[in-house]
Amino acid sequence: MSDALVVFTPSGKRGRFPLGTPVLTAARQLGVDLDSVCGGRGICSKCQITPGYGNYPKHGLTVAPDALSEWNAVEQRYKDKRGLIDGRRLGCQAQIQGDVLIDVPPESQLHRQVVRKAASARAIAMDPATRLYFVEVAQPDMHEPSGDLERLGNALRHQWNIEGITASPGILRKLQSVLRQGNWSVTVAIFADHRPGPARILEIWPGFHEGPLLGLAIDLGSTTIAAHLTDLSNGAVIASGGVMNPQIRFGEDLMSRVSYAMMNPGGDAEMTAAVRLAVNALAQSVTAEAGADPAAIMEAVLVCNPVMHHLFLGIDPVELGQAPFALATSDSLAMPARELELTALNPEAQLYILPCIAGHVGADAAAVALSEAPEQSDDLVLIVDVGTNAELLLGNRQRVLACSSPTGPAFEGAQISSGQRAAPGAIERIAIDPRTKEPRFKVIGSDLWSDEPGFGEATARTGVTGICGSGIIEAVAEMRLAGIVDTAGLIGSPAQTGTERCIADGRTHAYLIHDATDTGGPRISVTQGDIRAIQLAKAALYAGARLLMDEMGVERVERVVLAGAFGAHISARHAMILGMIPDCPLDKVTSAGNAAGTGARLALCNAGARAAIEAQVKRIHKVETAIEPRFQEHFVNASAIPHAIDRFPELARVVTLPVVSHNTGADGGGRRRGRTRG
């Protein structure tokens, strides 16, 4: 026998190879997904495999104990130094000596699937644009003169099949010393995304360098900026962080920032500088939190709404404030991060900005579309990304529509009298007893309800400071269910409602939730103005969804996904009581968490996902709410609060049920139910 059959699992790929062929070589020839950074030199240990011995009738294979070459010194050294699970071999060392079954464990798969933390089954397939390659470079030869870069290029071509490389002056500057320091063996970080053109050297280290290679997924919101520091080899988020968008000082909502740019010459440049500074600071803080080196960040992916998009790029956003809401550029953008002054990363780090869908539907909506993939949904799904501006996607395999809706920042707790952003001390859940009209609530930072023993002690440090976005939605919905607010949104007097918590507030009334004024704390209430702000916001959101449904020619959606950091905390029941979203069976309303951030992470971990969303965005049909008369019509019709209750009888039953926490699941809910009722 001069050759042998090799079968790889889980791929099922098989082929015959000459005896003596390393398993890694066989895998490469068959296109089996087996990782390697050192190219088979026994340095990186990425190519671990598990041989199977014995009978495998399913594969028509019997594997003898000597089907692979003997455990060798390189493998032993590795096991001693770094540990190797029993039964594992290094694919570059183990040679084929007979028919054999080779299992590639998930850690050794370059394109392994990384299951997302959230409940959704959607997974991230790793296919990063930046990877590490270990190469041995030919030394210079006076008789065949060529540059160090050109010999490195040859090594990458011969050892890794990478055709054509390019390097910035910054890399050229360090190339000579690193090559000589590494005695002509170096590890290079190579960037090659979905666009044509030569691969780019982002970094070079002497000898073998294990990494990490990091990427930063940035969700640049109007109010907050979030960043996820991600390991580009496995997709793991190693640190996350957020800061307030410093542009808030120029205007709370987007349109006031556009106005600022219009009214103040140089105002847009000022806002650009502020937000870039904040992103740099955030990159530094998440990197510090992870104990990582900022120079390890090789890529950043940014998602944001169109106004932030322009302000981040340094483009005057004024055109976005008026019809026809023309973007300066809508396609994706890819460039060195330093061109946009993102200097906290590796100097060669590459930035990718997802495409915008339209002048009101930004790269953040594209990221949500990438994460939630409505174009792959069998049922008609409405995806709502609630932020300062709500962005909506409606679609299924046939067609996907998009629009945005000017909800304003009320859902984020802004423009609400006791409103605050989601931070410890903020009321995030509220229940009002329909008989006694007494409220009980939970604050961020504590698992206890306000009427549970120990609540005072548990919240002593933070106090109860205000109501955040999800809290105000629950408050208004509960007030409606308890009869404190009528259909039109008017708060009743103590006489009408039968509770002294309805206190006079000018010529209207406010509902008192918590009064800590005797201990120097705040008095937290929901005012008539707060109700109006929420009514306007929810009517806008609902009208946007209805407009898309009109365009699609449907009266019902089959599924609703609430996206956005805020969407993760909204109670679907209360959202539907309020009439924020169209009627839909409650069990078909799910939260996607921060879907825009997930989309950014997807694009960060998978260069193919960038090509996919660029193509998909071109297929999405855009609906402009601002000029659509039916939007106004829907908006006016949607301001009443009982809206959903009338048409959704089962919602009425919610009234008699206590609130179940989304986070603690059925058990926790059951426990609390008992206590509450008791």
Next chain:
Amino acid sequence: MSDALVVFTPSGKRGRFPLGTPVLTAARQLGVDLDSVCGGRGICSKCQITPGYGNYPKHGLTVAPDALSEWNAVEQRYKDKRGLIDGRRLGCQAQIQGDVLIDVPPESQLHRQVVRKAASARAIAMDPATRLYFVEVAQPDMHEPSGDLERLGNALRHQWNIEGITASPGILRKLQSVLRQGNWSVTVAIFADHRPGPARILEIWPGFHEGPLLGLAIDLGSTTIAAHLTDLSNGAVIASGGVMNPQIRFGEDLMSRVSYAMMNPGGDAEMTAAVRLAVNALAQSVTAEAGADPAAIMEAVLVCNPVMHHLFLGIDPVELGQAPFALATSDSLAMPARELELTALNPEAQLYILPCIAGHVGADAAAVALSEAPEQSDDLVLIVDVGTNAELLLGNRQRVLACSSPTGPAFEGAQISSGQRAAPGAIERIAIDPRTKEPRFKVIGSDLWSDEPGFGEATARTGVTGICGSGIIEAVAEMRLAGIVDTAGLIGSPAQTGTERCIADGRTHAYLIHDATDTGGPRISVTQGDIRAIQLAKAALYAGARLLMDEMGVERVERVVLAGAFGAHISARHAMILGMIPDCPLDKVTSAGNAAGTGARLALCNAGARAAIEAQVKRIHKVETAIEPRFQEHFVNASAIPHAIDRFPELARVVTLPVVSHNTGADGGGRRRGRTRG
């Protein structure tokens, strides 16, 4: 007749077209080289053509007076506003009405040949990487939202067949306002060179913009930096200038600069900053001289030796100072000029640096190879680029070899006691009467010889200040011919030479050329040390040439081309008397002028030339002189001065002939000969 025959000259292309077809359209369909910036909108007047009427038997054509549509209002407006030569039509306006002969005048040819100023017949074919395009862009549409950039891209695709564009944040920043200012008609400067990838928008103007588009060809020498400001539409040099390389203060020759970098931490960065500053200043001064706008400079092409290459790129040159003389990178480089701090050009200007041939044979030698094209020569040509380092090319259609030779700066007047750079007042020509041993000379800035009437007045302003490179070569050669210097290079005493001009100078003698000490001026002489410096330099140059001839297996070259700004001024006779260059019939020694600069201009005007020289450089065989024992051998053998005279009897006759100025030609020479002999 529903169609007609159209014949274009000078191309001879012909075809039948429906009546009513504009001439420009017909030209495009046939691939006739007819320029247009506005795409046939009657704005740019680049598509001027000359119709021929009457009988053209050679073309089998009879053209009726009404073969083209009538002269129209657009053409009349143009003629009134800007003038149009009688008989010319605008190709976009004139429509075919019958068989017609259309001549495309040279100015209307996009790829027209621009004949070089110098005597050589070599021409520059225009094929610039950057061109202007006038486009009409669709206005934004809320119902089909897309970015301004994407609509501009569509317009370029539909109106100009340009697929795929990209733009920097700087262009994105101005895009919106320029599009609206031009009422959705704009002119864009698009850069698309020989490399794959999307075309790049370098500049955008509202409405129709006529140009100019400028390019800067930069010849970055160790001693001087020269720049030619070139019109990218026709290759015309509109201004040239030069400055001293400020790195001279860190070391006169390249190796002393490399030493400076080795001995002084940060020394290379200091030199990099200095030379970039000087290139910026030079760009500003030539632009100012031309009365042009620096922002009109869209491209720069740089040629230089390897050490300057590294110092300009910011790469430590130390590796170039020691075997194996490894370049950090040898391939061509293309990048935005701002990446190398060339900020005096348009902010989007693109820089191209020609490839280096080897660690001692730089991008300047590649430029000479591009300009002189030895690979296209039927006879074996030796091309010598004389500078601080001499670079040599030897080859023909079969094979091209290259090497460099460490001549040192003596040929440039440096390290010579009375040496100076070529500037007004410097002696550039010398003749010594073999009988009287009396010298006469010419200085830069005057056409008169020193023994002609009026010389004193003509040089009163500058005086006679020193000897430049070409002057010192002539001086030494003439001293040898007059018997003042012997074969070994020793200056004789007054007794030996019979002239009191041989004055004592320490333990040796010096030959006095000019003494102005009585009027406070300098005393200009050639010392024994000067002779030694020239002997070393010429021996090095000759040894390099011999080494290439050995490698080629030849004993003779058929043609010698002297390149370099200095080469332009060397008298071929004197160079051969001195033994600088191998034996070759005198009429086969020509000057190519600043061939490196010409190569830079070629690459600037023709993107295809960039691809051509990149391919050619890979084919050139490099010979490293530093490690070649035969180089030392040749060097030692070449230090004697009579060298060429012995083997080249006709050169002896030079002794009895006066010097003929290269610049004034045969007539001038004859006139002077008469005077001299008389």
